[in-house]
Amino acid sequence: MAALCPFSSPSLPQSLSKLLSQSKAQPLLLNLPIRNPNPNFTGITSKFHNLASSVSSSSTTPSTSASAGTESPSLGNITRPDFPILHQTVNGSNLVYLDNAATSQKPFSVLKALNESYNLDGVENLSAGTTNAYELAREKVAAFINAGEPTEVVFTRNATEAINLVAYSWGLSNLMSGDEIILTVAEHHSNIVPWQLIAQKTGATLKYVGLTEEEVPDIEQLKKLLSSKTKVVAVQHVSNVLGSVLPIDEIVAWSHDIGAKVLVDACQSVPHMAVDVQKLDADFLVASSHKMCGPTGVGFLYGKRKVLSEMALLDGANMISDVDNSTAVEPSSRFESGTSAIAQAIGLGAAIDYLSRIGMQRIQDYEEELGNYLYHSLLSIPNVRIYGPSPSKTVHRGALCSFNVENIHPTDIATLLDEQHGVAIRSGHHCAQPLHRYLGINASARASLYIYNTKEEVDIFIEALKDAISFFSSYM
Secondary structure, rough: OHHHOOOOOOOHHHHHOOOOOOOOOOOOOOOOOOOOOOOOOOOOOOOOOHHHHHHHHOOOOOOOOOOOOOOOOOHHHHHHHHHHHHEEOOOOEEEOOOOOOOOOOOOHHHHHHHHHHOOOOOOOHHHHHHHHHHHHHHHHHHHOOOOOHHHHHEEEEEHHHHHHHHHHHHHHOOOOOOOEEEOOOOOOOHHHHHHHHHHHHHOEEEEEEOOOOOOOOOOOHHHHHHOOEEEEEEEEEEEEOEEEEOOOOHHHHHHHHOOOOOEOOOOOOOOOOOOHHHHHHOEEEEEEEOOOHHHHHHHOOOOOOEHHHHOOOOOOOOOEOOOOEEEEOOOOHHHHOOOHHHHHHHHHHHHHHHHHHHOOOHHHHHHHHHOOOOOHHHOOOOOOOOOOOOOOOOOOOOOOOEEEEEEEEHHHHHHHHHHHHHHEEEEEEOOOHHHHHHHOOOOOOEEOOOOOOHHHHHHHHHHHHEEEEEEEEHOO
16 A cells, blocks of 8 residues: 555654764674575675576475474574565664565565566467466465455555545445445555545545544444445454454444445455455455565455446456447456556465465464564563554454554654664554544554564564663663
8 A cells, every 4th residue: 555655764863863873882783593595695785686596496385394303493484585685684783674564575486476477488478378377366366365256356556546446436436425434543544545535526424433442443333333324334454553353244244234335455464364255245355465475566456246347437448348339348357457567466476376385374373473472572661552452362463563662752763773773663654644643643663574574583673672762761
């Protein structure tokens, strides 16, 4: 959802720059063991020309071997060698990448698929072979989320475009004055702004669901808001700030009982857990490739076949079966105008292959354990406030923690972790301004995990955070 939330790094605050120049503090010397499949790869920029040969010779299947007599390696240690960008130093420290809710890194197999998509041999492969690979990627997405058929998957540039497609194609044709759209205060801007604009055009009204005391979107309040006026419910599956997980199947059942459609923002769930769209029964679901080990520039919209068939044509050329009458072809080609992001879609297919070989349940189990470890490690630090529910046997969180440290700005924390320790986290409002205002804050810091992160990296982050807190506290 980068369109409404650029991934630009914050500039070093002037006050912080001054403090750093005065400080004699040294970076933590914590060496994380790294198994590098390419010994020559020490920096993503200077050594990138070596990547093509490394990709062609590297395994496309995550290694699962363990040395005899040693403890079985964690999933993070097993998968780390497959991600070349992780094997570099930042400001003299091994990179610890904890910004996965923003974007994930790419394994060798995805880089290889992207490279090969531009190097097909033979005239036939230049057209038919490319088309077949593109449609195979669609089939992989459909199977990954258990869609009823591949034509229920529409490739888009990203999840933001997918939501806009629903809002403008379905929304403009079906919403009118007096209708209601239900959202939660925890939505990403990409699931707010399109509905705001459609509400302005149609006269529909936006209704927002607040949070419980546990800082989870209040589904009981949502249930009470549902009425005959409700036409669409657009909610996140997993919050990119709170880490809360909503019971989408229940929300869908309640919404369908009063005839409303449901759109699920699954950007923070599809990469991390098994998502079955037929079981959820949602009308629409969106996700982005770049958050699930795939390339940027492609995402997808899942829509029930009947609903997609009734949606209006927005633009296009190859989406037309009869140009004289502007007769639209059937889904999903109806919504894919112009030349598609073919290589990116093929790369997404390779990312799905990679995740599927690991197994989504295995990924979910590992991330739940690692996420709980992160949560409780953060909780042990004085004056740290974590947002969202506390994990328990019955309450599951996404593998991320948004937090603040008393009297220290989150951007100062994030900058110092980067500059002094090579630890990458995120600071800001995470494209969730309404949620931050609801919580009474302007910004927060966020550490978010994925399959290649380890407990050792969490420990490095925690020690670096303690060091940063000590550094800033010495000037208070």
